[in-house]
Amino acid sequence: MTTTQDTTTPSDKTSGVTYTPEDGLLLEVEDLYVEFHTPDGIATAINGVSFDLHQGESLAILGESGSGKSVTAQAIMGILDMPPAVIPGGHIRYCGQDLLSMPEDQRRRTRGPEVSMIFQDALSSLNPVFPVGWQIAEMFRMHRGVNKSDALEQAIRLMERVQIPAARDRVKAYPHQFSGGMRQRIMIAMAIALDPAVLIADEPTTALDVTVQAQIMALLDELQQERQMGLILITHDLGVVADVADRIAVMYAGRFVEKADVVELYSAPAHPYTRGLLESIPRLDQKGQTLAAIGGLPPNLMRIPPGCPFNPRCRRAEDVCRRDRPELREVVPGRFAACHFAEEVINA
Amino acid sequence: MTDAAVAEVTVAEPREGGVREEERSLASDAWRALRGNPVFWVSAVLIAVFTLMAIWPSLFTNTDPREAILAESRSRPGDGTWFGRDIQGYDIYARCIYGARASILVGVMTTAMAVAIGGGIGMISGYLGGAWDATFSRIGDIFFSIPLLLGAIIFLSSLPEFFNDNYFLVIMKVVLALAFLGWPSLARLMRSSVIQVKPNDYVQAARALGASPSRIIRSHILPNSLAPLIVVATISLGGYIAVEATLSFLGIGLQPPAISWGIDISAAIVGLRTTPHMLFFPSLFLSLAVLGFILMGDAVRDALDPKTR
Numbered sequence: 173m174t175t176t177q178d179t180t181t182p183s184d185k186t187s188g189v190t191y192t193p194e195d196g197l198l199l200e201v202e203d204l205y206v207e208f209h210t211p212d213g214i215a216t217a218i219n220g221v222s223f224d225l226h227q228g229e230s231l232a233i234l235g236e237s238g239s240g241k242s243v244t245a246q247a248i249m250g251i252l253d254m255p256p257a258v259i260p261g262g263h264i265r266y267c268g269q270d271l272l273s274m275p276e277d278q279r280r281r282t283r284g285p286e287v288s289m290i291f292q293d294a295l296s297s298l299n300p301v302f303p304v305g306w307q308i309a310e311m312f313r314m315h316r317g318v319n320k321s322d323a324l325e326q327a328i329r330l331m332e333r334v335q336i337p338a339a340r341d342r343v344k345a346y347p348h349q350f351s352g353g354m355r356q357r358i359m360i361a362m363a364i365a366l367d368p369a370v371l372i373a374d375e376p377t378t379a380l381d382v383t384v385q386a387q388i389m390a391l392l393d394e395l396q397q398e399r400q401m402g403l404i405l406i407t408h409d410l411g412v413v414a415d416v417a418d419r420i421a422v423m424y425a426g427r428f429v430e431k432a433d434v435v436e437l438y439s440a441p442a443h444p445y446t447r448g449l450l451e452s453i454p455r456l457d458q459k460g461q462t463l464a465a466i467g468g469l470p471p472n473l474m475r476i477p478p479g480c481p482f483n484p485r486c487r488r489a490e491d492v493c494r495r496d497r498p499e500l501r502e503v504v505p506g507r508f509a510a511c512h513f514a515e516e517v518i519n520a
Numbered sequence: 521m522t523d524a525a526v527a528e529v530t531v532a533e534p535r536e537g538g539v540r541e542e543e544r545s546l547a548s549d550a551w552r553a554l555r556g557n558p559v560f561w562v563s564a565v566l567i568a569v570f571t572l573m574a575i576w577p578s579l580f581t582n583t584d585p586r587e588a589i590l591a592e593s594r595s596r597p598g599d600g601t602w603f604g605r606d607i608q609g610y611d612i613y614a615r616c617i618y619g620a621r622a623s624i625l626v627g628v629m630t631t632a633m634a635v636a637i638g639g640g641i642g643m644i645s646g647y648l649g650g651a652w653d654a655t656f657s658r659i660g661d662i663f664f665s666i667p668l669l670l671g672a673i674i675f676l677s678s679l680p681e682f683f684n685d686n687y688f689l690v691i692m693k694v695v696l697a698l699a700f701l702g703w704p705s706l707a708r709l710m711r712s713s714v715i716q717v718k719p720n721d722y723v724q725a726a727r728a729l730g731a732s733p734s735r736i737i738r739s740h741i742l743p744n745s746l747a748p749l750i751v752v753a754t755i756s757l758g759g760y761i762a763v764e765a766t767l768s769f770l771g772i773g774l775q776p777p778a779i780s781w782g783i784d785i786s787a788a789i790v791g792l793r794t795t796p797h798m799l800f801f802p803s804l805f806l807s808l809a810v811l812g813f814i815l816m817g818d819a820v821r822d823a824l825d826p827k828t829r
C-alpha cells in the first residue's frame with residue numbers, strides 16, 4: 173500500500189492523493205454487510221460478500237432482482253442512502269485504502285477519477301436540461317479544473333472514442349435527441365472520462381435492444397482492454413456476460429453462492445442455483461419444449477430462511493440444507509460454491 | 521464493431537436530408553410555445569409599459585403629480601386633462617403614471633425576496649429531508665396559517681412610524697411584511713419539486729461520478745425543479761401588487777405624500793356617485809398591472825408544461 177500526499181507536483185487527478193495498486197490489486201471487498209433499516213424491520217441486503225478485483229480483470233456479478241448485486245455496487249461507490257442503509261460490517265479497500273473509513277470529501281474525489289460507474293437506464297441517468305457535451309465536459313471541469321473550451325474539446329474526443337458519429341455536430345444536442353444505445357455510449361464516455369482504474373457497470377444493457385446490447389458490451393470490452401481497467405459487470409443476463417467477463421460471482425439473497433472462471437462455470441456449474449439459471453436460458457435447439465424455470469421466489473430479505481437460503485427452491489434440498497448454512501468453500505481448485513452437495517452438482 | 525455502430529446509427533437515427541434539426545431544449549421549446557401565444561404578447565406589452573412607467577414616469581407625462589389646482593378640483597376627463605382631476609385638484613393621469621412605481625417596486629421586490637427565502641428553504645428541506653424538512657415545513661405551516669392581508673395589517677400597524685416619511689423605507693416595510701408572509705407557499709412548491717427531482721437517476725449518476733453536494737444542487741436539482749417556482753412567482757407578483765394597493769387603500773401601506781394607486785382609490789371613494797372617473801382610472805391601472813402578471817404566469821406555465829401543448 174503506497175499513499176503519498178502529493179504536494180510538490182500536482183497529480184493530474186487533482187485530489188492530492190495518489191492511489192497505486194499493489195501487484196495489480198485494485199479493489200478488495202471483505203466480508204461486507206449492508207442492511208436497510210425500514211419501518212417494517214431490518215432487511216439484510218448483503219450478507220458477508222468478499223471478492224478481489226485486479227487490473228485488467230472483469231468480474232461479473234450475476235443475480236436475480238433483489239439479490240443484492242446493485243446494492244453491492246452502490247456500497248462500493250458510496251452512494252447508498254444512509255439512512256435507511258447501514259453498513260454494520262466489512263471493508264472495501266481501494267489500492268489498500270479503506271473507502272468506508274475515508275472522510276466523505278476524500279472519498280468523493282475518488283468517484284470519477286478512480287472508481288466510476290455506469291447505470292442501467294441511460295436516458296434517466298443523463299440530465300435532461302443540459303447538452304450531452306456539456307455533461308461530459310463537466311467531468312473535466314469538476315475534477316481537473318479544465319477551462320470550458322478545452323473541456324468541450326476533450327468531450328468531443330471522448331464522444332468519438334465511444335463511436336458516436338458526427339460527435340462534433342452532436343455535442344450540443346440534448347439527451348432525448350439520442351437513441352438508447354447512443355445515450356448509453358455517452359454515459360460510458362462520462363464514466364471513463366477521467367481514466368478510472370475501476371469501472372462498475374450496473375446492468376448497462378438491460379434497457380436496450382438485443383442488437384444494441386452486443387455493441388455496447390463489445391465497446392465496454394474494448395475500452396477495458398485498452399485501458400486495463402478493472403471492470404465489475406452487474407447483470408441478471410447470463411448471455412451478456414459470457415464474452416466479456418473473466419470471472420463470475422453468482423449472488424443469491426445477499427451472498428455469493430458460487431464464484432468461478434466464466435468458462436468453467438458455464439460448462440459445469442457447482443451450485444444448484446447456477447445450474448437452474450443456466451437451464452432457464454431459452455435455446456434454439458430446444459424449440460417447442462417447456463422452458464426450465466426455477467420454481468418459487470427469492471426469499472424476503474427480512475426473513476431469510478435458516479440453513480441454505482436457496483433450500484426452499486432447491487430440488488436437491490435435504491435436511492442438512494434446512495439446518496446448516498453452507499459456507500462458500502473451494503470445491504475444486506479455483507472454484508468456490510456454497511452448497512453441501514457442490515461436488516455432486518459439479519459432476520452431474 | 522465500427523460497422524455495427526454505424527449500422528445502429530442508420531437504423532436508430534435517420535438524419536433528415538442533411539438538414540440539421542434545430543437544437544431543442546426545454547427552454548427553446550418553451551420559447552417557441554410562448555412566441556405563438558397571443559396571451560404572452562399581451563401580457564408582455566402590459567408588463568413592459570408598466571415597468572417603463574415605474575422607471576421613467578416623465579416619459580409619459582410632464583405634469584407634476586403633486587401639483588394641486590384646487591380651482592379645478594373634480595374636473596372631468598377632457599377638461600384640459602386626459603383623465604380629469606381628483607378632489608385635491610391633482611392630475612389623475614399623472615397620478616396613475618407615477619403610482620406604477622410603488623406597485624412595481626413592491627411586486628418585484630416582494631417576489632424576489634419570497635423566492636429567495638421560499639426557494640432556499642424549500643431546497644434545503646427537500647434536499648436534506650428528515651429533521652430539517654420537518655422543522656422547516658412546520659415553520660412554514662405556522663406562517664401559512666396567517667392570512668396574508670390580515671398578517672400584513674397587523675405587522676405594518678405594529679411597526680413604529682418614525683420612518684414613514686422615507687419613500688423607500690415605507691416600501692421596504694410593505695415588502696418585508698408581504699415576503700415574510702408569502703414565502704411558505706413558494707417553499708412548499710420548491711420542496712415538492714426538489715423531492716420529485718432528487719431520486720432521479722441522473723442525480724445518483726452525478727454522485728457516482730464525484731459531484732459535490734453543492735454541484736448536485738446547482739447543476740442537477742435546481743435547473744430541473746425551478747419551472748413551477750417561476751410560474752407561481754410570476755402569478756403571485758400580480759397578487760402582491762393587489763395587496764399593496766389594498767394596504768394603501770386601508771391607509772396602512774404607503775402614506776401620502778407617496779403616490780400609489782391604492783391611496784388614490786381610497787381618496788376617490790367620496791365621489792363614487794358624482795365623479796366616478798376619480799375611482800375608475802387608478803382602478804383600471806391597478807387591474808391591468810395585476811392582469812399582466814397573472815397572464816404572463818399563465819402563459820409561462822402553458823409553455824413549460826409539455827402536457828398542455
